[in-house]
Amino acid sequence: MPELPEVETVRATLEPVLTGRTITHIDITLPRLIKNATVEAFSKALSGCTFTAVGRKGKYLRLCTDGSSDLLVHLRMTGSLIYDAAGNNRPKTAHIVFHLDKGLLYYCDVRTFGCLWLAKPGEKTGISGYDDLGPDANSSAVTADYLREKMKASSRTVKSFLLDQTVLAGLGNIYVDEALFLAGIRPSRRCNHIGKERTQRLAKAIHTVLAEGIEYGGTTIRDFVNGSGREGENQENLAVYGREGTPCKTCGTLIKYVKQGGRGTHYCPHCQH
DNA sequence: TAACACCTGTAA
């Protein structure tokens, strides 16, 4: 479900309502979602803690507390975190319920791929995947020069390169396909065969599609909702993702769908080379 | 680098 713009939308909707709220107790009906603590340790570490901020790194949410541990969350495919001020609207798929001094925070997940961890405050958490993240894909660290250095040395396809969270954090299947369309680059192209000018276009395209995704509150194809339970609007703006068989918005050629590296991949055979 | 695994729901 969620890539950087979706996770950022969740962060932005949760931070104002969660900051200052205190966890009284936690109901856990699916313990395996908690990856680095027992149910008992998890509940004990967080109960009584007050949320101080909601952060994001790549596709990870970090709910900071005034206690000895922060709560780290990855939504994977279908996870969602929803704040319910009235506390009377528990979704069927809520597997973990944080009871707060005012309202409830639900962790919901249809496919139950999501992950929750206790994280010690500070940069390094010991959680692999999180500690290894590259710079945020929408940050100023992701420049044409940064990409160029990495791409020159890589014979991978540009799609698999951009999906690698250790290279840059936050891109997923939708925004990679969209960025490559904007940059006019085929997903199957090898990184080291892409020149300087096209790399510049790619860097710019990544920032453009992510900024637009955030501006429109994320992309809802099926499941995505923000921290208030509302869907995004960015699906209206997609140029290629999910548009296979329909005309390219630029040239009218039909958008193609192929499997690449196990992922559904969408591109315009006329505009992208 | 590709297949498979983790799961459930929906659409073809």
Place this chain on the structure above:
DNA sequence: TTACAGGTGTTA
């Protein structure tokens, strides 16, 4: 009935 889905970690 089968294929597929905003992700990622492990295995051949």
